[in-house]
Amino acid sequence: MKRNSHPAAKGLLNKSFPYYDELTYVFGHDRATGRFAETFADVGSNEPGGGYDRFDMGDGNEDFSSVYSQGVDISQDDVRASRPSRASEGRTRSSGSKRKRGSQRDFDVEAIHLALDQTNEQLRQIAEWPARNLANDNHVRTEFFRILREMPELTSLDRALLQRHLLSRMDDLRGFVLMPEDEREGFCRVLLRDIER
Incomplete structure (x- = not known):
């Protein structure tokens, strides 16, 4: 079975494509990830009944876990960049050899160690x-x-009643400690009145 290709693409067969790696960073593994990218939820369905409306698909965002956002100096673009490169890890820019590039392996290993x-x-x-909570309490x-x-x-x-009441309620106790000094006496009077009822 012979495969037909577009006549304009005949001259490109078996030619290296120098922008392949850069474009995999932009488009990922056969999909776009930029601001114009559409998820299945955005595109909709070919089904007459709406199809995707029946599924809980979320908002389509690809948020990474907090591992990448708490104290780590790595952008989400860097994280995404390490993932799509797997599509081209068997290729190099100049040749079609299957040898994995060392720099990409180093980047992958470094990203794993960082995570x-x-x-x-x-x-x-x-x-x-x-x-920490015990020390703070x-x-x-x-x-x-x-x-x-x-x-x-x-x-x-009064002190004994306030202690008995507030020591069992850590949130109320914190609120009392953080309360402005001029409001504490009124708070204590109201609380004591409620306790004595």
């Missing part, structure tokens, strides 16, 4: 969260006790 380092850092921070409690001691208008019973 692993960032993931390890995130896991370390997650492991430290309980200790202890600081808030200490500040709360200091503020109550410095409020001479409160009796010992």
Whole structure:
């Protein structure tokens, strides 16, 4: 079976295409990724009933996970650039040989190491969260006790009631500590009135 090609393309057969690698960065693996790119959800369906309207396709954006956005100096264009290059990894610019370019391999390995380092850092921070929260909570409690001691208008019973009520509600306790000083007395009076009811 003979394959027919367009007459204008006959002169291009078996010729190197010097812009192949650059265009794979723009168009990815047989698809566009720029601002004019359309997803299946954008294009719609050939089905008379709407087809794609029945599927939850999201907004079509390709957001990368937060690994690439938290403290890593790598743009999403760099991340995308490392992915489409797989379409051309068996080719070089000047010849059709199947040898993989070393610089691309180095870039891929470096990107993997960068992602692993960032993931390890995130896991370390997650492991430290309980200790940080405990230290922060202890600081808030200490500040709360200091503020109550410095409020001479409160009796010992008032302080005990406020402590019993607020120490079990960390968000309310933080709010009290962060509250402007001139509003604390009124807050305490309202809270004590509600507690005594």
